[in-house]
Amino acid sequence: MSDDTTMTIRQMCDTYDVTPRTLRFYEAKELLFPIRQGTKRLFTRRDRARLKLILRGKRFGFSLEEIRQLLDLYDVGDQQATQLAKTYELAKHRLDDMVHQREELDEAIDDLKKQLEWGAKRLEELHAKSAAE
Amino acid sequence: MSDDTTMTIRQMCDTYDVTPRTLRFYEAKELLFPIRQGTKRLFTRRDRARLKLILRGKRFGFSLEEIRQLLDLYDVGDQQATQLAKTYELAKHRLDDMVHQREELDEAIDDLKKQLEWGAKRLEELHAKSAAE
DNA sequence: ACCTTGCTTGACGTTCGCGTAAGCCAAACG
DNA sequence: CGTTTGGCTTACGCGAACGTCAAGCAAGGT
Secondary structure, eight states: OOSSOOBOHHHHHHHHTOOHHHHHHHHHTTSOOOEEETTEEEBOHHHHHHHHHHHHHHHTTOOHHHHHHHHHHTTOOSOOHHHHHHHHHHHHHHHHHHHHHHHHHHHHHHHHHHHHHHHHHHHHHHHHHHHHO | OOSSSOBOHHHHHHHHTOOHHHHHHHHHTTSOOOEEETTEEEBOHHHHHHHHHHHHHHHTTOOHHHHHHHHHHTTOOSOOHHHHHHHHHHHHHHHHHHHHHHHHHHHHHHHHHHHHHHHHHHHHHHHHHHHHO
8 A cells, every 4th residue: 555556635644744735735836746536636656755855855944945956856857968967066065055954953962962961950959959958 | 352242233244144134033033132222232142142043043944933942941040940840851852853853864965965976977978978979 | 316525726814034115313424 | 514324113015835715526425
């Protein structure tokens, strides 16, 4: 059931915790390309992979437009050389961004850890005080 | 000049590459608390530290409201023990989130790297072809 | 035959994060 | 003295990313 079958909009919503509106919106923005059975949308394995990347991208603060361009990267069919080259450059910059973002995230994690240690000490102190009374 | 002095709005803008509007907006949202000299704003060392965290938070897709709560974390003055404990728990969860986010980021970076290698090969092929004609 | 359930397409509404004037001080400069 | 410079408030505007009706079709149950 998991691989080559298509999913209805509701199955998608339940699986990925998004609303129908969101999926239709993503289709309108050409982020997803569900096939049509009559009037209804059927989401393929490809759509699901793309949706996962979309949701991940959002968590890192990318706009939908930026995500769309990144998705095209993972989906180079028969592009022109010039187009492919542009896409390639774009991706390299994105990669730099992400590596830089990773460094920042490490810092942020360290900062927060220190705050936590500090907080733990304060809590201990307060606890010792209240026990002494 | 760097530590205990205050900065005007323009100095802040130049230093952190934001607009005046943005700084006033952050003040309105209670993310910053510049002191007033007459009608003008003077940004302290504390404001600058907070602004750095704000900008960093934005890069990770946090909303300003989420960032405000995180900032309060770094700003525990003389809180009650219960309040401090709550803050402490909140911080631990945030830390978990960030660690998880880092794992995801690592994955994303790996994915993108692979895509880039693939793209480089394709570009080479295309180049070889056009040279052969 | 009817009604519910699930999906559809508009189309307007909303929140967030600012941008962008408009108009008003006040210090500083020529 | 006028005027540029820099900051202020008030307020309307805007794009992004959906939410929220409204109205309609289509398949399936009773």
